[in-house]
Amino acid sequence: MSLSNPLPMSILLVEDDEVDVMNVKRAFKKNNISNQIIVAHNGIEALEILRAPASSLPKPKVALLDLNMPKMGGIEFLKEIRQDPNLHSLSVFVMTTSNEDADKIEAFNLNVAGYILKPLSMDRFIAAVSTLNDYWTLCEFPE
Structure with a gap:
């Protein structure tokens, strides 16, 4: 019998907008979510x-991904991780303002776990983050 890791898993937040980063952190706090947020x-x-060595940070198993970012956007990032044998199983939830069908289709073709439009109200955003927490709390992830 193996003992599971008592520490909550870390969540990778890939988001260039500092206001959105603060909103995610606020939603985690309001929902009493203790997962560490690693921001890129x-x-x-x-x-x-x-891709950093394992000792530097705990490897996130879930990512919250914005699509519209400088340098490398969300779709490019998804294409890159899906081709990487060490990263292809990362569970990715897109959290974006893009309501374009083309973005949704491309994201799902790249095996995202969900596509969430950023809600306009903080209450709806807090509720969305609570639902995400239910998901990653219930799911079993491989080590």
């Missing part, structure tokens, strides 16, 4: 975090 401001930074 674009896809390149996120890949550096995910």
Whole structure:
């Protein structure tokens, strides 16, 4: 019998807008979510975090991903991780303002776990983050 890790898993937030970063942190706090949030401001930074040696940071198993970012956007980031044998199983939830069908189709073709439009109200955003927490709390992830 193996003992599971008592520490909550870390969540990678790939988001270039500081207001949105603060909103995610506020929503975590309002929902009493204790998962560590590791912030990357674009896809390149996120890949550096995910590919860093194991001892530097706990490897996130879930990512919250904005699509519209400088340097490397969300779709490019998804294409890159899905081709990487060490990262292809990362559960990714897109959280974006883009309501374009083309973005939704491309994201789902790249195996996202969900596509969430950023709600306009903080209450709806807090509720959305609570639902995400239910998901990653219930799911079993491989080590």
